[in-house]
Amino acid sequence: MLRQFASYWTRCMILKGIINQEKELIYIYGLELFFSTLSSVLSMILISLITNKFLYGILFLFVTVPLKMTANGYHAKTFLKCFLLTNIIFIIYICLISLYPLIHMGYLQVILFIAAIIYIYIKAPVEHPKHKLSKQKREKNRLSAHIILAIDCLAVLVLIINEQQKAAYSFGIAIIIAACIMIIKNKEE
Template sequence: MVEKIAIAIVGQMGNEKMISQNMKERYVYALIMMTEKWITVGSIIGISFLLKQFLPTLFFLGFFLCLRKRTGGYHANTFWQCYLATIITYIMVTFLSPVMIANIKITYSLVVISVILIAIIGTINHPNMDMDAFELKESKSAARWLIALESMILFASILLEIQKSYISYMSLAIILCAALMCVAKILKQEV
């Protein structure tokens, strides 16, 4: 459905001479990706309002989306599989957060392990991405810098004693990124 709408919009843009005909395929792809991302993020934000977890969710999304963009990891085969897995995972995050707060030593241990894994692996080169050697090197470097930055933010948040739910959501974002990288490695979703 999203693809049909994107094709129609880009087709109209081509008819109106807003884009060149040879660029249509790229515009369709870009529009599909943006639409799917906004559907997913919009759904998560909507659920966060229902669960009264809007601010912690913003921390989670900020940490997770920035890191995931650079680290890669497991990818589902279709948008709808990805969407359902993402929504279910987000709901699990909201239910795991109080457990993580109650078991803070375990949480911190998992974060340390996750940070080390991300620092070692850097980036998963998924077949859909198919990065060349230079792109992969740059992506790994960016992932390592970002995990260092996010670790410092998390550590500062702990020292400043900000609300525990924010800390648990940020922690879960890092842990989830590392877990998705491990799943991709196990399923051999890399080139």
């Protein structure tokens, strides 16, 4: 269905002279990716609103989307699998946030958080076997992932200093999840 929707919009742009016929497949793929990402983001925002965890949902997106764009990670074989997996991971995150004071992991979370930071720092970016990055793009993504990771760590530190433990906890969980997604991708190869 997503492919049909993207094809329809691409044909409309071709008929209106906005794009060339030769680039039809590129635009179809790009629109599929755009609509898939948009539907995942909207569903996560909806889940956040329904569970009364809107701020934490935005925080999850703030942490994981930039890391996913630069450090990469697991890629599902279809857009539907990607949508479902993304939402399952997000629901797990929301459950962990909802149970915060009960399952505050203390030292275990600190250890996992530090391990996640080290893993992302060393392994970023994880490349998809079908979409190898040029050396220049790999280095650019690596630097970007390191900068984003540093900003995320600084945010956690600021939250802890300002006694915003639940927000710091949620940031940490999101970074751990991002690292786990990268680990899954590495194990897949």
